[in-house]
Structure formats: structure tokens, C-alpha cells
Amino acid sequence: MKSLNESEKELVQKLVNFEAAFDEFVRLAQDLRIMVRNHSEIVGVYPEEVKQTVLTPSELSQKVREINEKKDAYEAVCDDCGATTTVKFKPNPKWPIRCLSCYKKHMAEKQNE
Numbered sequence: 001m002k003s004l005n006e007s008e009k010e011l012v013q014k015l016v017n018f019e020a021a022f023d024e025f026v027r028l029a030q031d032l033r034i035m036v037r038n039h040s041e042i043v044g045v046y047p048e049e050v051k052q053t054v055l056t057p058s059e060l061s062q063k064v065r066e067i068n069e070k071k072d073a074y075e076a077v078c079d080d081c082g083a084t085t086t087v088k089f090k091p092n093p094k095w096p097i098r099c100l101s102c103y104k105k106h107m108a109e110k111q112n113e
């Protein structure tokens, strides 16, 4: 297996940092929700905006993923094989659209250059 080059390592590090920050964010949101809920119980007022159920971090990130998938899924046709695929960005006519398998093939070819 090839080792990562510097810019790839940097990207991986960015992702690791982002995921750590995201976990922290989810934890803070949970803490806040618990605080609001506890306060609501004391004063007897339950704001509708605040969900009464506390989700686990994995349930919450699953929800975020579902929302993002719905929001950012665009149907497109793969430029390489013509298959219908969904992409996470608004298709730009200047950029090639590839389905997952063509994308993987393309990346593998690039690695071997």
C-alpha cells in the first residue's frame, strides 16, 4: 500500500480535527438540551422548539446525515458509463460527473500515474 503524501496527510488531519469538533458540538448540544429540559421541568414550561427526547451522538449524526443527503442529493448522469447517479453537489457542466464505481476507477488510475 502506498503511503499518504503531505497534502493527503493534511487532509486526513483536517477530517480528524473536524470529527473531533463535531463530536464536541454534539455533546454540547446534548448538554444544552438537558439543561433546558431540566429548567422546563422546574418552571413547568416546555418550549416546543426543544425536542423532549435526548438522542445519542450516533443517532444525532445519523439524523444530520439524512438531512444532508436529502438536501444535497442531485441526480446526474455519469460521464464515463452513462449510469444515473446522485451527487452531493450541484452538477457543474465544467466538471465531469462520475458514479461511485467510475470515480473509484478514476482515482485508482490517478494513483498509478
Ligand SMILES: [Zn+2]
Pocket: 078, 079, 080, 081, 082, 083, 098, 099, 100, 101, 102, 103
Ligand atoms: Zn459511471
